[in-house]
Amino acid sequence: xxxxxxxxxxxxxxxxxxxxxxxxxxxxxxxxxxxxxxxxxxxxxxxxxxxxxxxxxxxxxxxxxxxxxxxxxxxxxxxxxxxxxxxxxxxxxxxxxxxxxxxxxxxxxxxxxxxxxxxxxxxxxxxxxxxxxxxxxxxxxxxxxxxxxxxxxxxxxxxxxxxxxxxxxxxxxxxxxxxxxxxxxxxxxxxxxxxxxxxxxxxxxxxxxxxxxxxxxxxxxxxxxxxxxxxxxxxxxxxxxxxxxxxxxxxxxxxxxxxxxxxxxxxxxxxxxxxxxxxxxxxxxxxxxxxxxxxxxxxxxxxxxxxxxxxxxxxxxxxxxxxxxxxxxxxxxxxxxxxxxxxxxxxxxxxxxxxxxxxxx
Numbered sequence: 001x002x003x004x005x006x007x008x009x010x011x012x013x014x015x016x017x018x019x020x021x022x023x024x025x026x027x028x029x030x031x032x033x034x035x036x037x038x039x040x041x042x043x044x045x046x047x048x049x050x051x052x053x054x055x056x057x058x059x060x061x062x063x064x065x066x067x068x069x070x071x072x073x074x075x076x077x078x079x080x081x082x083x084x085x086x087x088x089x090x091x092x093x094x095x096x097x098x099x100x101x102x103x104x105x106x107x108x109x110x111x112x113x114x115x116x117x118x119x120x121x122x123x124x125x126x127x128x129x130x131x132x133x134x135x136x137x138x139x140x141x142x143x144x145x146x147x148x149x150x151x152x153x154x155x156x157x158x159x160x161x162x163x164x165x166x167x168x169x170x171x172x173x174x175x176x177x178x179x180x181x182x183x184x185x186x187x188x189x190x191x192x193x194x195x196x197x198x199x200x201x202x203x204x205x206x207x208x209x210x211x212x213x214x215x216x217x218x219x220x221x222x223x224x225x226x227x228x229x230x231x232x233x234x235x236x237x238x239x240x241x242x243x244x245x246x247x248x249x250x251x252x253x254x255x256x257x258x259x260x261x262x263x264x265x266x267x268x269x270x271x272x273x274x275x276x277x278x279x280x281x282x283x284x285x286x287x288x289x290x291x292x293x294x295x296x297x298x299x300x301x302x303x304x305x306x307x308x309x310x311x312x313x314x315x316x317x318x319x320x321x322x323x324x325x326x327x328x329x330x331x332x333x334x335x336x337x338x339x340x341x342x343x344x345x346x347x348x349x350x351x352x353x354x355x356x357x358x359x360x361x
Contacts, residue, residue: 002352002354002356003040003350003352003354006036006039006040006356007040007130007135009032009036010033010036010037010040010126010130011123011126011127011130013029013030013032013033013036014029014030014033014122014123014126014127015123016029017029017030017033017116017122017123018121018122018123030112030116030122033112033122033126034108034109034112035108037104037108037111037112038101038104038105038108038109039356040135041104041107041108041135041138041139042100042101042102042103042104042105042108043101043354043355043356044100044139044352044353044354045097045353045354045355046353047136047139047140047352047353048136048139048140048141049140049141049142050100050139050140050142053096053100053142054096054097054100056085057085057089057096057099058096060085060086060089062086062089062090062094064086066083066086066087067079067082067083069083069175075174075175075178076178078143078175078176078177078178079175080172080175080176081142081143081146081175081176081177084176085099088102097355100142103142103146104138106146106149106150107138107145107146107149109149110149110150110152110153111129111134111138111149111152111305112126114152114153114155114156114305115129115308115309117156118155118156118159118270118309119308119309119312119313120312120313120316120317121312121315121316124312124315124316124332125308125309125312127332127333127336127337128308128311128312128332128336129305129308130340131336131337131339131340132248132304132308132336132339133245133301133304133343134301134304134305136343136344136350137298137301141298143176143177144177144179144180144298144301144302146176146177147173147174147176147177147179147180148173148180148301148302148305150169150172150173150176150180151169151170151173151180151183152169152183152305152306153169154166154168154169155186155306156270158186159190159268159269159270159273160269160270163187166186170183170184179298179299179302180302182299182302182303183302185280186273186277186306189272189273189276189277190269190272190273190276191272192264192272193256193260193263193264193272193275193276194256194257194260194275195264198276198279202279202283205283206283206286209283209286209287209289209290210290212287213287213288213290213291213292213296242347243289244339244342245285245297245343246282246285246286246289248339249278249281249282249285249286249300250282251311252275252278252281252282252307252310252311252314253275253278253279253282255311255314255318256275256278256279256310256314259314259318259319262318262319263275263318267313267317270309271309271310271313273306274306274307274308274309274310274311274313275307275310277303277304277306277307277310278303278307278310278311280300280303281300281301281302281303281304281307282300283300284296284297284299284300284303285297285300288300315328315329315332
Protein backbone atom coordinates (compact mmCIF):
# COMPACT_ATOMS: atom_id res chain seq x y z
CA UNK A 1 0.00 0.00 0.00
CA UNK A 2 2.88 2.37 0.81
CA UNK A 3 4.15 2.12 -2.77
CA UNK A 4 0.80 3.26 -4.19
CA UNK A 5 0.45 6.09 -1.64
CA UNK A 6 3.83 7.57 -2.57
CA UNK A 7 3.08 7.05 -6.27
CA UNK A 8 -0.23 8.86 -5.87
CA UNK A 9 1.51 11.85 -4.25
CA UNK A 10 3.99 12.04 -7.15
CA UNK A 11 1.06 12.05 -9.59
CA UNK A 12 -0.58 14.87 -7.60
CA UNK A 13 2.62 16.95 -7.41
CA UNK A 14 3.31 16.52 -11.14
CA UNK A 15 -0.30 17.53 -11.87
CA UNK A 16 0.09 20.64 -9.72
CA UNK A 17 3.36 21.41 -11.54
CA UNK A 18 1.47 21.49 -14.82
CA UNK A 19 -1.42 23.60 -13.61
CA UNK A 20 0.21 26.06 -11.21
CA UNK A 21 0.28 29.61 -12.58
CA UNK A 22 3.19 30.98 -10.57
CA UNK A 23 6.73 29.94 -11.48
CA UNK A 24 7.68 29.52 -7.81
CA UNK A 25 4.81 27.09 -7.22
CA UNK A 26 5.70 25.13 -10.37
CA UNK A 27 9.29 24.75 -9.16
CA UNK A 28 8.17 23.77 -5.65
CA UNK A 29 5.78 21.04 -6.81
CA UNK A 30 8.29 19.83 -9.39
CA UNK A 31 10.96 19.44 -6.69
CA UNK A 32 8.49 17.60 -4.46
CA UNK A 33 7.62 15.16 -7.24
CA UNK A 34 11.33 14.56 -7.91
CA UNK A 35 12.11 14.04 -4.20
CA UNK A 36 9.23 11.62 -3.70
CA UNK A 37 10.27 9.67 -6.82
CA UNK A 38 13.83 9.45 -5.50
CA UNK A 39 12.56 8.13 -2.16
CA UNK A 40 10.25 5.62 -3.88
CA UNK A 41 13.04 4.20 -6.05
CA UNK A 42 16.00 4.72 -3.75
CA UNK A 43 14.67 3.39 -0.44
CA UNK A 44 13.99 -0.14 -1.71
CA UNK A 45 15.62 -3.03 0.10
CA UNK A 46 15.05 -5.61 -2.62
CA UNK A 47 13.44 -6.08 -6.01
CA UNK A 48 14.53 -7.99 -9.10
CA UNK A 49 18.30 -7.40 -9.64
CA UNK A 50 18.72 -5.21 -6.55
CA UNK A 51 20.09 -8.07 -4.46
CA UNK A 52 22.74 -8.78 -7.13
CA UNK A 53 23.84 -5.14 -7.16
CA UNK A 54 24.09 -5.13 -3.36
CA UNK A 55 26.11 -8.35 -3.39
CA UNK A 56 28.53 -7.04 -6.05
CA UNK A 57 28.95 -3.76 -4.20
CA UNK A 58 29.72 -5.52 -0.91
CA UNK A 59 32.33 -7.83 -2.43
CA UNK A 60 34.07 -4.95 -4.23
CA UNK A 61 37.45 -4.40 -2.57
CA UNK A 62 38.16 -0.80 -1.59
CA UNK A 63 41.82 -1.12 -2.61
CA UNK A 64 40.87 -2.23 -6.14
CA UNK A 65 42.10 -0.22 -9.12
CA UNK A 66 39.84 1.86 -11.32
CA UNK A 67 39.15 0.43 -14.77
CA UNK A 68 40.27 1.98 -18.04
CA UNK A 69 36.97 2.95 -19.69
CA UNK A 70 38.56 3.28 -23.13
CA UNK A 71 39.22 -0.43 -23.73
CA UNK A 72 36.53 -1.22 -26.29
CA UNK A 73 36.74 -4.98 -25.80
CA UNK A 74 35.75 -4.53 -22.13
CA UNK A 75 32.75 -2.25 -22.60
CA UNK A 76 30.46 -5.11 -21.60
CA UNK A 77 32.01 -4.99 -18.12
CA UNK A 78 30.37 -1.57 -17.64
CA UNK A 79 33.65 0.15 -16.65
CA UNK A 80 32.22 3.55 -15.71
CA UNK A 81 29.54 2.01 -13.50
CA UNK A 82 32.25 -0.09 -11.84
CA UNK A 83 34.36 3.05 -11.29
CA UNK A 84 31.38 4.92 -9.83
CA UNK A 85 30.81 2.12 -7.33
CA UNK A 86 34.50 1.97 -6.44
CA UNK A 87 34.79 5.75 -6.02
CA UNK A 88 31.67 5.78 -3.83
CA UNK A 89 32.98 2.93 -1.67
CA UNK A 90 36.50 4.39 -1.37
CA UNK A 91 35.60 7.99 -0.57
CA UNK A 92 31.94 8.26 0.49
CA UNK A 93 30.41 5.19 2.12
CA UNK A 94 30.56 1.39 2.20
CA UNK A 95 26.77 1.22 2.57
CA UNK A 96 25.25 -0.25 -0.65
CA UNK A 97 21.85 1.28 0.13
CA UNK A 98 23.33 4.78 0.05
CA UNK A 99 24.76 3.99 -3.38
CA UNK A 100 21.31 2.80 -4.51
CA UNK A 101 19.83 6.07 -3.21
CA UNK A 102 22.45 8.12 -5.09
CA UNK A 103 21.67 6.17 -8.25
CA UNK A 104 17.95 6.81 -7.73
CA UNK A 105 18.61 10.55 -7.27
CA UNK A 106 20.38 10.80 -10.63
CA UNK A 107 17.68 8.79 -12.39
CA UNK A 108 14.82 10.77 -10.85
CA UNK A 109 16.40 14.13 -11.63
CA UNK A 110 17.23 13.16 -15.22
CA UNK A 111 13.84 11.66 -16.10
CA UNK A 112 11.75 14.37 -14.45
CA UNK A 113 13.91 17.13 -15.94
CA UNK A 114 13.57 15.41 -19.33
CA UNK A 115 9.77 15.52 -19.02
CA UNK A 116 9.96 19.15 -17.90
CA UNK A 117 11.99 20.21 -20.95
CA UNK A 118 10.65 17.94 -23.68
CA UNK A 119 7.02 17.13 -22.82
CA UNK A 120 3.90 19.27 -23.10
CA UNK A 121 2.68 17.73 -19.83
CA UNK A 122 4.79 16.46 -16.93
CA UNK A 123 1.78 14.83 -15.23
CA UNK A 124 0.68 12.86 -18.31
CA UNK A 125 4.28 11.83 -19.00
CA UNK A 126 4.85 10.62 -15.45
CA UNK A 127 1.54 8.74 -15.42
CA UNK A 128 2.57 6.77 -18.50
CA UNK A 129 6.15 6.39 -17.21
CA UNK A 130 4.96 4.85 -13.94
CA UNK A 131 2.25 2.63 -15.43
CA UNK A 132 4.12 1.44 -18.49
CA UNK A 133 6.93 -0.32 -16.64
CA UNK A 134 9.75 2.22 -16.59
CA UNK A 135 9.25 2.93 -12.89
CA UNK A 136 9.67 -0.76 -12.06
CA UNK A 137 12.67 -0.96 -14.40
CA UNK A 138 14.22 1.94 -12.47
CA UNK A 139 14.00 -0.23 -9.35
CA UNK A 140 15.58 -3.21 -11.06
CA UNK A 141 18.17 -2.53 -13.78
CA UNK A 142 20.47 0.05 -12.21
CA UNK A 143 23.15 0.06 -14.92
CA UNK A 144 20.72 0.19 -17.82
CA UNK A 145 18.51 2.89 -16.34
CA UNK A 146 21.47 5.01 -15.23
CA UNK A 147 22.79 4.80 -18.80
CA UNK A 148 19.35 5.86 -20.08
CA UNK A 149 19.27 8.74 -17.61
CA UNK A 150 22.67 10.01 -18.79
CA UNK A 151 21.92 9.25 -22.45
CA UNK A 152 18.88 11.54 -22.55
CA UNK A 153 20.47 14.44 -20.66
CA UNK A 154 20.93 16.41 -23.86
CA UNK A 155 18.38 14.68 -26.07
CA UNK A 156 16.26 17.84 -26.15
CA UNK A 157 19.34 19.85 -27.16
CA UNK A 158 19.95 17.41 -30.02
CA UNK A 159 16.38 17.95 -31.23
CA UNK A 160 17.02 21.70 -31.41
CA UNK A 161 20.21 21.08 -33.42
CA UNK A 162 22.89 20.87 -30.74
CA UNK A 163 24.33 17.45 -31.55
CA UNK A 164 27.65 17.92 -29.77
CA UNK A 165 26.17 18.00 -26.25
CA UNK A 166 24.06 14.96 -27.01
CA UNK A 167 26.98 12.94 -28.38
CA UNK A 168 29.13 13.72 -25.34
CA UNK A 169 26.37 12.51 -23.00
CA UNK A 170 25.90 9.40 -25.13
CA UNK A 171 29.60 8.52 -25.07
CA UNK A 172 29.56 8.84 -21.28
CA UNK A 173 26.46 6.60 -21.09
CA UNK A 174 28.03 3.91 -23.29
CA UNK A 175 30.75 3.44 -20.66
CA UNK A 176 27.98 2.72 -18.15
CA UNK A 177 26.09 0.25 -20.36
CA UNK A 178 27.05 -0.41 -24.02
CA UNK A 179 23.49 -1.11 -25.19
CA UNK A 180 22.76 2.61 -24.86
CA UNK A 181 24.64 2.92 -28.16
CA UNK A 182 21.24 2.14 -29.71
CA UNK A 183 20.56 5.84 -29.07
CA UNK A 184 22.79 6.61 -32.06
CA UNK A 185 19.74 5.78 -34.16
CA UNK A 186 18.24 9.11 -33.06
CA UNK A 187 20.62 10.78 -35.52
CA UNK A 188 18.85 9.10 -38.44
CA UNK A 189 15.13 9.09 -37.58
CA UNK A 190 14.26 12.77 -37.25
CA UNK A 191 13.18 13.48 -40.83
CA UNK A 192 9.63 12.04 -40.94
CA UNK A 193 7.24 9.52 -39.42
CA UNK A 194 5.60 6.63 -41.27
CA UNK A 195 6.90 7.53 -44.73
CA UNK A 196 6.38 4.91 -47.43
CA UNK A 197 9.98 3.75 -47.08
CA UNK A 198 9.68 3.42 -43.30
CA UNK A 199 6.37 1.57 -43.64
CA UNK A 200 7.94 -0.97 -46.03
CA UNK A 201 10.91 -1.39 -43.68
CA UNK A 202 8.55 -1.84 -40.72
CA UNK A 203 6.53 -4.54 -42.53
CA UNK A 204 9.76 -6.32 -43.50
CA UNK A 205 11.02 -6.28 -39.91
CA UNK A 206 7.60 -7.41 -38.67
CA UNK A 207 7.52 -10.40 -41.04
CA UNK A 208 11.14 -11.22 -40.18
CA UNK A 209 10.31 -11.35 -36.45
CA UNK A 210 10.65 -15.13 -36.00
CA UNK A 211 13.95 -15.15 -37.92
CA UNK A 212 15.45 -12.22 -35.96
CA UNK A 213 14.29 -13.66 -32.65
CA UNK A 214 15.66 -17.07 -33.63
CA UNK A 215 19.07 -15.55 -34.37
CA UNK A 216 19.59 -14.48 -30.78
CA UNK A 217 22.52 -16.87 -30.27
CA UNK A 218 24.38 -15.29 -33.20
CA UNK A 219 23.67 -11.80 -31.86
CA UNK A 220 25.04 -12.75 -28.43
CA UNK A 221 28.13 -14.23 -30.03
CA UNK A 222 28.91 -10.86 -31.59
CA UNK A 223 28.21 -9.05 -28.30
CA UNK A 224 30.66 -11.33 -26.50
CA UNK A 225 33.44 -9.55 -28.42
CA UNK A 226 32.94 -6.54 -26.10
CA UNK A 227 32.53 -8.76 -23.01
CA UNK A 228 28.72 -8.70 -23.02
CA UNK A 229 27.97 -12.19 -21.75
CA UNK A 230 24.55 -13.72 -21.12
CA UNK A 231 23.44 -17.17 -20.09
CA UNK A 232 22.23 -18.59 -23.40
CA UNK A 233 20.20 -21.38 -21.80
CA UNK A 234 18.34 -18.83 -19.66
CA UNK A 235 17.63 -16.51 -22.58
CA UNK A 236 16.43 -19.23 -24.92
CA UNK A 237 14.33 -20.71 -22.13
CA UNK A 238 12.58 -17.44 -21.33
CA UNK A 239 8.98 -17.62 -22.50
CA UNK A 240 7.55 -15.07 -24.92
CA UNK A 241 6.33 -11.65 -23.86
CA UNK A 242 2.74 -10.83 -22.96
CA UNK A 243 0.33 -10.05 -25.81
CA UNK A 244 -1.54 -7.72 -23.45
CA UNK A 245 1.62 -5.64 -23.11
CA UNK A 246 2.27 -5.87 -26.84
CA UNK A 247 -1.16 -4.35 -27.50
CA UNK A 248 -0.27 -1.46 -25.16
CA UNK A 249 3.00 -0.98 -27.06
CA UNK A 250 1.00 -0.78 -30.31
CA UNK A 251 -1.09 2.22 -29.20
CA UNK A 252 1.53 4.93 -29.83
CA UNK A 253 2.68 3.76 -33.32
CA UNK A 254 -0.97 3.45 -34.39
CA UNK A 255 -1.76 6.99 -33.21
CA UNK A 256 1.30 8.30 -35.02
CA UNK A 257 0.15 6.54 -38.18
CA UNK A 258 -3.31 8.13 -37.91
CA UNK A 259 -1.87 11.65 -37.50
CA UNK A 260 1.25 11.16 -39.64
CA UNK A 261 0.41 13.83 -42.25
CA UNK A 262 -0.21 16.51 -39.64
CA UNK A 263 2.88 15.53 -37.63
CA UNK A 264 5.19 15.50 -40.66
CA UNK A 265 3.94 18.94 -41.71
CA UNK A 266 3.59 20.83 -38.45
CA UNK A 267 5.41 19.14 -35.57
CA UNK A 268 9.03 19.30 -34.42
CA UNK A 269 11.93 16.88 -34.78
CA UNK A 270 11.38 15.99 -31.11
CA UNK A 271 7.91 14.61 -31.81
CA UNK A 272 9.00 12.80 -34.99
CA UNK A 273 11.95 11.12 -33.25
CA UNK A 274 9.73 10.06 -30.35
CA UNK A 275 7.20 8.57 -32.79
CA UNK A 276 9.89 6.56 -34.54
CA UNK A 277 11.14 5.44 -31.12
CA UNK A 278 7.66 4.04 -30.39
CA UNK A 279 7.91 1.92 -33.57
CA UNK A 280 11.37 0.62 -32.59
CA UNK A 281 10.13 -0.11 -29.09
CA UNK A 282 7.14 -2.02 -30.44
CA UNK A 283 9.35 -4.11 -32.75
CA UNK A 284 11.74 -5.10 -29.97
CA UNK A 285 8.88 -6.20 -27.74
CA UNK A 286 7.27 -8.00 -30.68
CA UNK A 287 10.47 -10.03 -31.16
CA UNK A 288 10.28 -10.91 -27.49
CA UNK A 289 6.88 -12.59 -27.99
CA UNK A 290 8.72 -15.42 -29.75
CA UNK A 291 11.51 -15.95 -27.19
CA UNK A 292 14.06 -14.12 -25.00
CA UNK A 293 11.27 -11.88 -23.65
CA UNK A 294 13.40 -10.43 -20.85
CA UNK A 295 16.21 -9.36 -23.18
CA UNK A 296 13.99 -7.88 -25.89
CA UNK A 297 11.75 -6.07 -23.38
CA UNK A 298 14.86 -4.50 -21.84
CA UNK A 299 15.94 -3.35 -25.31
CA UNK A 300 12.49 -1.90 -26.03
CA UNK A 301 12.55 0.03 -22.75
CA UNK A 302 15.52 2.10 -23.97
CA UNK A 303 13.13 3.78 -26.39
CA UNK A 304 10.05 3.92 -24.13
CA UNK A 305 11.24 6.99 -22.25
CA UNK A 306 11.39 8.96 -25.53
CA UNK A 307 8.20 7.54 -27.07
CA UNK A 308 6.25 8.83 -24.03
CA UNK A 309 6.93 12.38 -25.25
CA UNK A 310 5.25 11.68 -28.58
CA UNK A 311 2.21 9.97 -27.09
CA UNK A 312 1.61 12.86 -24.69
CA UNK A 313 2.04 15.35 -27.55
CA UNK A 314 -0.64 13.57 -29.60
CA UNK A 315 -3.06 13.51 -26.66
CA UNK A 316 -2.59 17.25 -26.05
CA UNK A 317 -1.83 18.74 -29.46
CA UNK A 318 -3.02 16.52 -32.33
CA UNK A 319 -6.04 17.82 -34.28
CA UNK A 320 -9.06 16.07 -32.79
CA UNK A 321 -12.50 17.11 -31.60
CA UNK A 322 -13.06 18.14 -27.99
CA UNK A 323 -15.14 15.01 -27.48
CA UNK A 324 -12.40 12.74 -28.90
CA UNK A 325 -9.71 14.40 -26.79
CA UNK A 326 -11.86 14.07 -23.66
CA UNK A 327 -12.38 10.37 -24.33
CA UNK A 328 -8.64 9.98 -24.96
CA UNK A 329 -7.75 11.58 -21.61
CA UNK A 330 -10.36 9.60 -19.70
CA UNK A 331 -9.04 6.42 -21.32
CA UNK A 332 -5.47 7.34 -20.39
CA UNK A 333 -6.30 8.04 -16.75
CA UNK A 334 -8.30 4.82 -16.44
CA UNK A 335 -6.58 2.29 -18.70
CA UNK A 336 -2.95 2.99 -17.79
CA UNK A 337 -3.53 2.58 -14.02
CA UNK A 338 -5.51 -0.58 -14.81
CA UNK A 339 -2.54 -1.83 -16.81
CA UNK A 340 -0.29 -1.04 -13.84
CA UNK A 341 -2.64 -3.03 -11.60
CA UNK A 342 -2.51 -5.94 -14.07
CA UNK A 343 1.30 -5.87 -14.20
CA UNK A 344 1.93 -5.43 -10.48
CA UNK A 345 -0.87 -7.31 -8.76
CA UNK A 346 -2.33 -9.85 -11.15
CA UNK A 347 0.84 -10.79 -13.02
CA UNK A 348 3.73 -10.25 -10.60
CA UNK A 349 2.21 -10.24 -7.12
CA UNK A 350 4.46 -7.25 -6.46
CA UNK A 351 5.51 -6.46 -2.88
CA UNK A 352 7.30 -3.21 -2.08
CA UNK A 353 10.01 -3.87 0.50
CA UNK A 354 11.65 -0.63 1.58
CA UNK A 355 13.33 1.14 4.47
CA UNK A 356 10.07 3.09 4.67
CA UNK A 357 8.22 -0.05 5.73
CA UNK A 358 10.13 0.04 9.01
CA UNK A 359 9.43 3.75 9.52
CA UNK A 360 5.66 3.61 8.94
CA UNK A 361 4.92 0.24 10.61
